[in-house]
Amino acid sequence: MFITVVANLLWDCGFAAPTLSASLPVDTRAEPRVDNDLAMTEITVTRADTPxxxxxxxxxxxxHRMSSPGGLPEEILQVVPDRVAYALAKGAGERDILCSNLGTLPETLSALGPHRCTGVAARAIHPRLTTAQLPRTRLSGYLCRTGDDYTLSLVGLHRTVESPTALTSLALTTLFRFGIPAHSW
Incomplete structure (x- = not known):
């Protein structure tokens, strides 16, 4: 449902293509052959797709993973210097949307000192990002759970996303269309 909602939200923002590609992070901590704790995979989503x-x-x-540079095996990133690996892998996981399901957050994040949290949002940050160097990813969604609540954080990085207010309004409309009760904060 999460991927379907984010895909439909991008179309609701005015993305005109009939299909889009979604990058999905894959937790690889249980795989001893990989140094990185995260790899990426992708799917193509069409407007006719259901959840x-x-x-x-x-x-x-x-x-199937796509974290390696195009045409090279993923292991190449483990044998070259970090600076070279970064340059080779730059943009390897970027697609039209990113859907990162962060899962249930640890209990330690449910309070700040003596104060209970009423909600926790998590997302990636993009330091020093400028409009001249925007990634291919147009819309990123991050889903996390605390207790019985799910929080969807969205980052719009494309001209089809008019403003944070417009994105919030479209997100609520899209969620309601799928029968998911939601409120923004």
């Missing part, structure tokens, strides 16, 4: 077809595509995609 069930998207889920099936994602399940199949988790068997």
């Amino acid at each position: 069930a077809t998207v889920r099936d595509k994602a399940r199949r995609a988790y068997e």
Whole structure:
């Protein structure tokens, strides 16, 4: 459902293509052959896809990674200097949307000192990002859970996303269309 919502949200923002590509992070901490704790995979989402077809595509995609530079094996990044690995891998996981399901956050994040949190949002940051060097990713979604609540954080990085206010309004409309009750904060 998460991927379907973010894909539809990008289309609701005015993205005109009938299909889009979604990058999905893959937790690789249980795989001893990989130094990095994260790899990426991708799926193609069409306007005709349902949450069930998207889920099936994602399940199949988790068997294939795309974190390596085009045409090179992923292991090359482990044998070259960090500076070279960074340059080779730059943009390797960028697609039209990014859907990062962060899962249930640790209990330690449910309070700040003696104060209980009423909500926790998590997302990536983009230091020193300028409009001249925007990534291919047009919309990033980060989903996390604390207790019984899910929080969807969105980052719009493309001209089709008019403003934070417009993105919030479209997100609520899209979630409601799928029958998901939501409020912004």
